[in-house]
């Protein structure tokens with residue numbers, strides 16, 4: 176049975192513990208840092224294999240894999256004086272902290288793997304990008320919905336940039352709803368309809384036999400309404416603006 180430690184039991188930490196333990200017969204042992212006390216206590220109360228440790232070093236000492244899930248600026252305090260030797264593996268989930276930066280803050284010579292878990296690990300439905308590949312860590316994320324190991328942090332940054340597009344998607348749907356409201360449609364009706372439209376998109380994305388281009392083509396009548404909006408709104412200028420925003424984000428991540 177795996178022993179997993181978690182330093183930083185906040186939003187993503189909770190999602191990871193729930194994904195690892197909820198409804199699992201042989202859940203791993205999970206050791207939590209004491210900070211984020213309310214969440215840590217609640218998780219330990221809910222899951223038999225979850226325990227809260229006295230301090231962060233006790234988390235390390237109890238675990239084979241140690242996930243570091245504090246905020247970037249909290250890492251100095253969280254990791255001060257901590258030693259993680261080579262018989263353990265560290266998973267760095269902090270956005271914007273490269274593995275070599277973390278290495279400088281962390282005592283010991285444990286291998287460090289970077290990862291981007293998303294909140295849907297809670298339902299074991301999220302593909303997690305890791306760097307570099309590591310058998311234990313990749314097996315852990317495989318159980319949480321899948322793993323996508325990449326060769327270097329330059330590739331990792333490209334995937335990080337993609338995760339930055341999620342809330343824009345919700346804002347786009349809210350804009351569609353707002354536009355319908357301006358045409359006199361009741362907000363609740365517009366929102367219900369937009370949600371239903373795009374839940375259909377979500378389901379069709381699960382059909383991996385068709386490429387994204389095929390899915391778009393299959394939903395579009397030549398000369399029809401979808402083609403009209405795609406070509407008049409998502410035109411060359413709009414597409415170039417998206418590329419510029421992603422390029423800017425990528426260069427800041429690097």
Ligand SMILES: NC(=O)C1=CN([C@@H]2O[C@H](COP(=O)(O)OP(=O)(O)OC[C@H]3O[C@@H](n4cnc5c(N)ncnc54)[C@H](OP(=O)(O)O)[C@@H]3O)[C@@H](O)[C@H]2O)C=CC1
Pocket residue numbers: 182183184185186187188208209210211212231244245246247249252253254268269270271291292293294
């Ligand atoms: N939220 C997300 O969807 C994702 C987040 N991440 C990354 O995960 C990290 C955490 O994000 P998120 O969960 O949203 O943040 P939260 O603020 O929700 O959680 C941070 C947790 O760290 C705890 N903490 C602070 N200082 C220490 C310390 N010295 N020792 C132990 N624990 C400490 C906090 O405890 P207290 O409440 O007591 O201050 C809190 O529980 C970030 O680096 C973020 O970039 C990565 C992928 C997705």
